[in-house]
Amino acid sequence: MSDLLIKNARPIGGELADIRIENGRIAAIGSSLAAEGVPVEDAGGRIAIPGLVDAHTHLDKSLLGYPWYKNEVGPRLIDKIDNERKVKRDYGLDAHVQSMRQSLQSVGYGTTLIRTHVDIDTDQGLIALEGVMETRRQLTRVVEIEIVAFPQSGLIRRPGTAELIDRSMAMGADLVGGLDPCGMDRDPKGHLDTIFAIAEKHGKGIDIHLHEGGELGAFSMDMTFERIRAHGMQGKVAVSHAFCLGAPDWNMTQGLIDTCTELDVPILTTAPPSREVPSLKRLRAAGVRFGAGVDGFRDTWGPYGNGDMLERAMLLGMKNNLRRDDELALALDVCTTGGAVAMDRTRHALEVGGRGDIVLVEGETLGEAIVTHAPRKLVVTAGNIVARDGKSLRERP
């Protein structure tokens, strides 16, 4: 929690201003603010935005630092899941090292808050969780990391997994994860009852991966809604992906969206071009909290991505057919303040009293910054300078 004065910045693309951070929070935004012995950075007229927020990723599984992974995986979901467990064993993949690599790469791109899903399964037990927790500890002053204990290989189909998730929560994971209650576990009641019970026991929230499309996804969401009501967990249960909200049936999807509003269910997207996805503008209009993430990248699942949430804002914009400058600003908000709000952080914003997380980006306008996503000049986390010119100051292992 440090002090810093950033001079000659353009907050959110507006007029030139100085930004003073005191004790890690924004104390003042205005012209010609006095330096008074604090470190000073000159933004050179660059646009300042809040720290980027990656609300959905997998820090434990990228293959960053390894030679290119030749992907010859079969077409089914279970092919990919089984293959990943095998590759982890074959490589002896160290979740701490990999999560350090990815986190610091993301910090270089300006991300200051991450929600990561960490694989918990009966093959590897809690070792990935321990590795990511060590990364979180080492990067306390660099990037905030929130951990979801995630049953990637299934919960009901692999007995013992629920107990591991339960232990994960006791160890310090922040949220209980879920995954395709129908498609993966073939037992939506068993899956959802189990994760809600663990969450209630530990007084924690839930974040469910829901890839199920159309009516199947709608069914799983409905079963989730029933349990949110029964457990009084309004505002505590997020759904990631939620492809079913992008289905063409307007009446079905509007019913689901209205219930997300009523039960305060945040939706987290990665905006994959190949799938139907929740509409940014539609969810915003309904008042649904909405964030975005880079998802896993350079892993056994697929080759795309790099951790850059400014590039993700572009993909989110392209997927949602956003073309106007005011629409691009909306995409950026989802990738900064909006994502933080979806993660229950209320003061992650470029405003007095807001968290001192600032990124200086290149471009004449916010739109240009998003479209070109050039290397970030400066990244500040709670007043600490953590990256310059696209590189985190701390070296990657």
Next chain:
Amino acid sequence: MSDLLIKNARPIGGELADIRIENGRIAAIGSSLAAEGVPVEDAGGRIAIPGLVDAHTHLDKSLLGYPWYKNEVGPRLIDKIDNERKVKRDYGLDAHVQSMRQSLQSVGYGTTLIRTHVDIDTDQGLIALEGVMETRRQLTRVVEIEIVAFPQSGLIRRPGTAELIDRSMAMGADLVGGLDPCGMDRDPKGHLDTIFAIAEKHGKGIDIHLHEGGELGAFSMDMTFERIRAHGMQGKVAVSHAFCLGAPDWNMTQGLIDTCTELDVPILTTAPPSREVPSLKRLRAAGVRFGAGVDGFRDTWGPYGNGDMLERAMLLGMKNNLRRDDELALALDVCTTGGAVAMDRTRHALEVGGRGDIVLVEGETLGEAIVTHAPRKLVVTAGNIVARDGKSLRERP
């Protein structure tokens, strides 16, 4: 048409080899080829790919070189079209300067063959065509440019446009353009009869922008097929976008795809994340010629894009959910040789006898080259070096 020896390259990601170009064509690919007085370039082990092919763009309308265009355009297609004509007048946009800027930017990214649609309308007449033809003349040895005379503002709805298209063909445009026969001109019969008549008169091909989705697009394609048969224009009529081929109704789309195969109708995509698009693998399996392009970018239509066909290969892969390395190679083929084949160029390939268009890209594998799309080390057009380290040797105006 020059000679060049490229040493230590990895053709299409394979084993190290030298590539000798003589008189603009690939004369030999092998180990330790003799230099014999020709210029030599050392690829340093980089991957060599054929020249990238941008099979669908709009060279006359980017705003490259201007300050950021603040987009506040209305939501309808006609809002965008009317706005664009107004901005062109307000800016005094020079199609020659803009097409030089875009072409040379694309050359920096490794594009050696471009099909561009040039606006022909009753406001500006043939001035954009003249400008792009001048660019084509000046860049003869740098990049091959094929011109479609394109009725962006409508053909039937703006009397006099057909006559301008007719004159465009006499001036040297390569293909007759069409645009949404139902949605734009509200007269599919009139629109299609007119463009087929002009094409037949000049003995030229056709390339139709078809944004119409679902059943409407299917209807316009059917009407196009009828005229291909009637005029005996098999293999001479391409359809750009063809969003209707991505509609969910399998039977409807398969009927259209089978007819594309039968009548040899190439399909050209820009793989927009926000729309249903033709499936790469499905069209390839059906034997349909299939190319890709960057579409317009940084113009009054929208902010995204930069002219990079290697980035487009990534977007094509993401849109088509291609994850395996063999699938990524397919995406790259569409953006190189496949696109050229769709444009009737049969020897645009990295093979003996092929055109000496070579790009050296960064990456351990083809997949990494696509995913990272780092600046191109070297770009060669018919044996001439035209770009180094991401920049065309000829300066942009």
